[in-house]
Amino acid sequence: MTQTPKTSRRRLLKSAGAGALLAASPLIGRFASAQSSAPIKIGFQQHSTGIGAAYGRWYGRTTDAAVKMINDAGGINGRPVEIIAEDDGTDPKRGAEVVEKFSNQHGCDVAFGTLFSHVVIGSAPAAGEQKIPYFVVSEGHHVASGALNRYTLQPGITDVKSQVQAMAPYVSENLGKKVTMIFPDFAFGHDHRDFFTAAIEAQGGEVLEHIAVPPAETSFTKYFPKIPRETEVLYHVMVGPAVLTFVKELGEFFGPSSPAIFGFIDSLEAVDLASPGLEFLEGTYFWEGNPRYAQADQTEYDQAFRAAVGVDDNGASVSDPSDVSTYAHMFGCWETLNIIKAGMEASDYQSAADRQKLIEAVEAMTEMPESMQHPQGPKLFNGKTHQVFGVQYISRVENGRLVKVHTTSIEDTLYPDEVDYTTQSF
């Protein structure tokens, strides 16, 4: 309370100098990347801490493995790829700052890697302002819904709307028509609520009750008495650090007398299926973006992908079997990086000045066959909506393992365009 800050001439000069340096730094970055041998810098917005930490860890490992593969094969346009990872704390505000930092401070060519939908929605405007291509790996429908901008693309992972739409026929034919949904109370959960409800009604079924759970909730039993008695199928999707508690309490609540249960594997990503209390999941069904356990008909690509990332046949780390991966999502990082490579090569990307050419090159992409670049399966990219479509998997828990029982077609996941980003100016 005794000192008041005084602005001396020296201090003023100092801060002016610092400001000038800061302002100059993107220029330095631009010069550096203009030289043909300089690395291509990809800013990786990583959920290292906060509620998305388990995803962030595995997105990081997958990214490293993909970059190694790309660099071993000669990099992009003869230049090595360098990943600049920044923690966003799974926080939208911090996410936007990270994107700005990539553009202004690190001189990144593109930004990439975000998963949680609220962070994507918070960061995308910053990407638009900075005019930096922003490749998200998020599953959210916000890209294809037209809510974002031309700089934001999702070419490596399918969105919730197409996923749930492809699940509804299987659920109504095999499990039941009266569904109760439990989902997290934010954008991602609302996508599930809106699109699955519509999709199951199109199949002649109905949703009896929507139970929204606040994302920071830690105890769940109090929500379960709201599940109507005549429920035939319980549809659950949950995210965050408390997912194991959620599934365990679900088991404690129902015991042996539960309805059919269909869940999105998000409820158990990075969680060992053999955890105590999860025995009741035997015989229940899960959506999987990519089967966690190596299947009988495993492709050579999946095998090589597992080996490159360091994942064993049970979907856990080869060095620590209790460190279970986020296998249903992390392939998206691998595929997205390969698309960035393909896009940069198609547009002969040299420097940040070519960013618009890169986006146009990616928008021009359509079919992506199953390959080492796309180990999850074949995909179809829609340049207008900036969203990719692909096959989805349904697995059943058998003897504590997830066994694939159904594979949808890409056609099952398609829906009419809601936006045409290509008509927007850069």
Place this chain on the structure above:
Amino acid sequence: MLAILEGAVGASVLALTALGLSLVFGVMRVVNVAHGEFFMLGAVVAWFVSTSIAGHPAIGFLAALAIAPLIAGAVAVLVDRLILKNVAYDPEATIVGTIGVLYILQQSALMIYGPEARPVEPPFSHRIALPWLEWGENGLAFFYPWGLSITSYKLFVIAAAISILLAFWLILSRTRLGLIMRATQMDRETALAFGIPVQRVYSIVFGLGAALAALAAVLIVPIQQAHYLMGHDPLLLSFIVVIIGGLGSVRGTIFAALLIGMSDGVISVFLSPTLSKILATLLVALVLVFRPQGLYGKKMA
């Protein structure tokens, strides 16, 4: 029934945590913003202990029950000696100081323990289910599981919390230590004049407060999971409880914990969980307006 039992589990853990906060404030006049982090510390230590001890989960759990409060208490004593003492227990400085401690503990947990949520296996857990009875068209009908379903471990948490609270009350009202603590609470200067080592009492109280939070965390961690950000909610709820109950009043704290915990359970089951949070906050506002000293608090001179 389910609502009441769920509420009781929450209330009993909350009572322990809030009691620690209330004790520290009552005796030391220190608002411990880092209290939730001692809760987190207890849970994290419980995970370390229970995973490093092989054998039946009960052994690891019992060890955690003993070790976690000790470690949390020791850290708290250290904090008291290194930080609180040096700012002379000035109310404003201690708030800022404990905010610092909050971040130090949280980020150290992040660095050492990592960002994952990890489960601790309960020592025992049996599912107890009673059916919901309803007089229907075909006479008496049973409905599983919409009646009551709970695990034996949750019942144990309630029982354990009650016994700890009783033990604590006995210490405070029947032993010499309790007498000294109450004396310090009433009048620090006079206590000092009567030869009570106030500095040591402060350390003990601060350690005890943290240990109570850690104990509550060890009890809850087999139901929830240990996570480095888990201290936030208990801190908030503890403050709500302590404000409603009256800062420094043991009776008020326990009563308010029951009120908040039970209403949270009952309202969330029958209405919505958000509503119960709104009501709790509303209650705090009402108490602050109409009875600033809390329901059981004494008016300060």
